[in-house]
Amino acid sequence: MPSLEMSGNADLASSVLSPVTLFLHADMVGRLVMILLLCASIGSWALIFGQFFRSSAANRASRNFEKAYSKAESMGELERFYDRYFGSNDPSARIFLAGMQTAKSAGKVIDHEGERDRLSLSLEDAVAAAVEDMSSPLSSLATIGSVSPFVGLFGTVWGIMHSFSQIAAGGNTAMAIVGPGIAEALFSTALGLFAAIPASIAYNRMSHTIGRFESRLTRFSDRIYITLSRAMDARH
Amino acid sequence: MTSRSAMRRGFFIAVAGHILLLLFFLIRFSLQDKRQSQPVDTIEVTFAHGVGIHSSSPEASSEAARATTAPKIGEEKEAAPAPKKETPKEADSQPKPQTQNSAKTEPKLENKPVAKPQPQPRTKPVEMPKPAPVAKPEPQPKEAAVAPPQKAKVTAPEKPQPKAESKTPSKPHNDVKNLMESFSKSQVNVSDHKAGSNIESNKGKEKNNASDSGKSKSDNSRNSGSRLGNDFLKGILGGMGTSSKPQGSSISGPALNGLGAAIKRQVQPCYDLGALGGTDAMRIITVLRLRFNPDGSVNGVPEMIEQTGLTSDNRSYARQMAEISRRAVLRCAPLHLPAELYKGGWDEIDIGFIPAQMH
Numbered sequence: 001m002p003s004l005e006m007s008g009n010a011d012l013a014s015s016v017l018s019p020v021t022l023f024l025h026a027d028m029v030g031r032l033v034m035i036l037l038l039c040a041s042i043g044s045w046a047l048i049f050g051q052f053f054r055s056s057a058a059n060r061a062s063r064n065f066e067k068a069y070s071k072a073e074s075m076g077e078l079e080r081f082y083d084r085y086f087g088s089n090d091p092s093a094r095i096f097l098a099g100m101q102t103a104k105s106a107g108k109v110i111d112h113e114g115e116r117d118r119l120s121l122s123l124e125d126a127v128a129a130a131v132e133d134m135s136s137p138l139s140s141l142a143t144i145g146s147v148s149p150f151v152g153l154f155g156t157v158w159g160i161m162h163s164f165s166q167i168a169a170g171g172n173t174a175m176a177i178v179g180p181g182i183a184e185a186l187f188s189t190a191l192g193l194f195a196a197i198p199a200s201i202a203y204n205r206m207s208h209t210i211g212r213f214e215s216r217l218t219r220f221s222d223r224i225y226i227t228l229s230r231a232m233d234a235r236h
Numbered sequence: 237m238t239s240r241s242a243m244r245r246g247f248f249i250a251v252a253g254h255i256l257l258l259l260f261f262l263i264r265f266s267l268q269d270k271r272q273s274q275p276v277d278t279i280e281v282t283f284a285h286g287v288g289i290h291s292s293s294p295e296a297s298s299e300a301a302r303a304t305t306a307p308k309i310g311e312e313k314e315a316a317p318a319p320k321k322e323t324p325k326e327a328d329s330q331p332k333p334q335t336q337n338s339a340k341t342e343p344k345l346e347n348k349p350v351a352k353p354q355p356q357p358r359t360k361p362v363e364m365p366k367p368a369p370v371a372k373p374e375p376q377p378k379e380a381a382v383a384p385p386q387k388a389k390v391t392a393p394e395k396p397q398p399k400a401e402s403k404t405p406s407k408p409h410n411d412v413k414n415l416m417e418s419f420s421k422s423q424v425n426v427s428d429h430k431a432g433s434n435i436e437s438n439k440g441k442e443k444n445n446a447s448d449s450g451k452s453k454s455d456n457s458r459n460s461g462s463r464l465g466n467d468f469l470k471g472i473l474g475g476m477g478t479s480s481k482p483q484g485s486s487i488s489g490p491a492l493n494g495l496g497a498a499i500k501r502q503v504q505p506c507y508d509l510g511a512l513g514g515t516d517a518m519r520i521i522t523v524l525r526l527r528f529n530p531d532g533s534v535n536g537v538p539e540m541i542e543q544t545g546l547t548s549d550n551r552s553y554a555r556q557m558a559e560i561s562r563r564a565v566l567r568c569a570p571l572h573l574p575a576e577l578y579k580g581g582w583d584e585i586d587i588g589f590i591p592a593q594m595h
Contacts, residue, residue: 046247046250049246050242053245
């Protein structure tokens with residue numbers, strides 16, 4: 001009897017920190033919480049990596065486009081430049097295309113003030129759209145970062161409730177009996193933090209880079225505005 | 237387009253990273269399992285040993301020592317008569333032990349030899365106040381004789397002390413009665429050692445009268461006391477030999493393991509490690525010497541014999557662990573153990589408490 005009991009406890013105690021063991025020892029609610037948190041963690045990391053690739057690609061493309069734009073601007077070949085980049089998906093290119101479209105559709109300019117307003121509005125919209133597109137994962141990361149600790153806490157509270165009720169039923173308060181239940185309960189908090197910490201770090205980091213990206217796009221759009229508004233003034 | 241592909245790439249990387257992390261933990265903890273499982277296994281085995289070892293080994297050593305002492309006693313007795321002025325009285329006192337031993341050794345198995353030597357010293361001083369030298373030699377033989385019969389460790393320490401030191405008044409009286417009883421029994425020719433313990437108590441009451449007759453017999457035998465030399469030695473030696481062997485056989489082996497298991501089963505519910513559970517203190521194995529009354533209650537305070545498994549980490553818990561073990565026994569105090577194993581079995585028994593097996 002005692003030897004059997006012991007061996008069972010020994011297995012549980014020695015492998016108690018193994019994530020799989022902890023998961024298998026949890027009850028339904030605990031498992032649900034753990035699965036949810038694991039998905040959150042995978043999702044947050046997917047967003048982090050995806051955003052990293054996307055923003056680095058967008059940055060590279062924007063830089064290249066701006067370089068090409070300044071070259072075209074200095075040579076006065078904006079029309080050809082526009083034709084060449086028509087349909088491009090780069091943020092900077094879309095801003096430029098939006099501005100050019102507004103300027104072209106103006107036709108013969110009578111109300112300079114109104115035309116400039118329209119141009120600036122379209123440029124602003126284009127910048128806002130690009131930033132918005134860029135920052136779409138932010139809200140998910142913020143949610144994961146702020147909510148998953150609470151979800152994990154819920155799993156822990158539930159698990160501890162569970163193990164305490166087992167203690168009450170069994171009447172045995174030995175640490176070796178109580179321990180595994182509490183360990184498995186705490187595991188869900190660990191999972192919650194495991195998901196939340198990278199998510200909230202990435203959120204802060206990302207909002208910073210997106211802010212930089214936005215200011216860069218704004219500067220570029222200002223540049224376009226200056227060029228196009230001057231061109232519109234020159235057209236009469 | 238690019239954004240979606242980038243997100244998909246990120247998703248795959250994230251999944252792969254999590255799987256790798258999981259695998260890492262699995263491998264790491266599976267390796268740890270092997271390391272940790274070993275100490276647990278070794279701990280499990282020891283409980284039965286803790287009970288078994290003590291019962292059998294000490295007896296053998298005590299017997300050998302007595303064999304050497306016995307001849308001296310015989311000589312002293314012989315010498316004693318010479319200094320004594322009153323030859324008849326002295327003769328009475330000396331011959332008694334001799335005749336008793338010689339007669340008792342063969343019939344008596346385990347308990348009797350122990351009881352016999354004791355009554356003689358006490359009765360003698362009361363009856364014969366005269367010779368100091370006579371009394372001195374007697375205690376030595378008694379102790380020697382008592383020690384060999386101690387099949388169970390318990391009986392030996394208790395009996396010799398009260399006789400020589402006279403610790404507690406009540407015990408000596410009881411001992412005297414027992415001695416008287418055993419005395420009479422030996423003469424009456426006791427049947428078996430096994431039944432002896434139970435029978436003795438009953439017989440003792442009945443045989444108070446018989447003891448008187450036994451005394452008279454011994455008086456008669458005084459005349460034969462002149463033979464002192466060879467018979468004396470034989471009786472003592474024989475008594476010791478027989479007593480030790482039967483005792484060991486009756487207690488040891490499966491019976492003792494069963495006894496240990498029974499004690500453990502009954503003490504277990506009261507064994508509460510409290511906050512120490514799961515700590516290094518679990519490695520401390522405490523051996524307590526328990527003395528039980530025949531009704532299963534604990535006699536006196538369990539005394540700590542030894543503690544093993546002490547390390548620098550858990551040394552500070554040593555006293556606490558001993559206290560926990562002690563408390564466990566006292567809380568579950570009246571133990572229900574087989575009465576036939578009391579004498580030489582659980583009347584005094586050393587029990588090792590292995591925390592890992594006690595919950």
